[in-house]
Amino acid sequence: MNQNEELNRILSGIESLLVHQKELEVPIFISDSEESDSGSSFDTSVIDEKLNQVKEEFVDAKSLTELDIMICNCHKCELGSTRKNFVFGVGNHSAEIVFVGEAPGADEDAQGEPFVGRAGKLLNELLKEIGLKREEVFICNILKCRPPNNRDPLPHEVDKCEPYLLKQLSLLKPKIIVALGRIAGNTLLKTSETLTNLRKENYDYYGIPLVITFHPAAILRNPHWKTPTLEDLKKAKLYLEEVTN
Numbered sequence: 001m002n003q004n005e006e007l008n009r010i011l012s013g014i015e016s017l018l019v020h021q022k023e024l025e026v027p028i029f030i031s032d033s034e035e036s037d038s039g040s041s042f043d044t045s046v047i048d049e050k051l052n053q054v055k056e057e058f059v060d061a062k063s064l065t066e067l068d069i070m071i072c073n074c075h076k077c078e079l080g081s082t083r084k085n086f087v088f089g090v091g092n093h094s095a096e097i098v099f100v101g102e103a104p105g106a107d108e109d110a111q112g113e114p115f116v117g118r119a120g121k122l123l124n125e126l127l128k129e130i131g132l133k134r135e136e137v138f139i140c141n142i143l144k145c146r147p148p149n150n151r152d153p154l155p156h157e158v159d160k161c162e163p164y165l166l167k168q169l170s171l172l173k174p175k176i177i178v179a180l181g182r183i184a185g186n187t188l189l190k191t192s193e194t195l196t197n198l199r200k201e202n203y204d205y206y207g208i209p210l211v212i213t214f215h216p217a218a219i220l221r222n223p224h225w226k227t228p229t230l231e232d233l234k235k236a237k238l239y240l241e242e243v244t245n
């Protein structure tokens with residue numbers, strides 16, 4: 001086979017793969033970030049490279065439990081002195097799907113667990129509707145401490161806290177991340193898009209496929225957003241099933 005024939009064979013293979021994915025309506029995740037060039041859905045090497053630049057002890061944690069112990073007394077920003085509890089995250093330490101919210105609210109701060117208030121109850125219901133239990137997934141936030149009066153995370157708080165999320169993801173090695181809400185989506189992607197635009201695409205976060213959908217608190221304010229949220233979650237679940245089988 002000459003070079004041209006070989007190239008055509010590869011191109012037609014890629015084409016039929018894309019057609020197959022489209023037929024199944026399996027989302028195709030396009031790498032958006034310059035730093036993510038691994039092309040693999042499960043590869044955490046990009047995250048690990050990023051973590052290598054962080055010269056802190058927690059980077060060496062061997063498990064999520066160990067990581068929690070290492071970071072739970074964090075005072076790297078002022079939220080360390082206003083929080084009641086550090087909210088590490090909860091769920092299955094081998095989860096294939098990780099839900100990432102913005103920051104703990106009052107209920108979460110009081111209980112030390114993410115998504116336990118009204119929005120959390122709705123998240124549990126949404127999970128149930130797509131055939132998942134809260135215990136099967138991992139749930140966390142970008143910020144581990146509650147911002148006073150639930151204000152949006154500030155850039156310097158995100159800078160301090162995001163490496164903790166990276167380490168969680170490096171240990172979890174999820175197959176997909178679902179960001180809950182515009183702020184979580186924009187903070188992860190370092191953009192300032194509307195949620196409508198964020199929902200139009202599939203992304204990757206340092207090499208891990210990322211879907212962005214409505215925050216459950218937003219659905220509580222506008223129940224019409226429940227249907228599109230379920231569509232996004234089903235898309236994520238379908239992708240998960242496709243890459244797992």
Ligand code: URA
Binds near residue numbers: 115
């Ligand atoms: N909203 C979030 O973004 N996270 C929580 O844990 C609770 C509410």
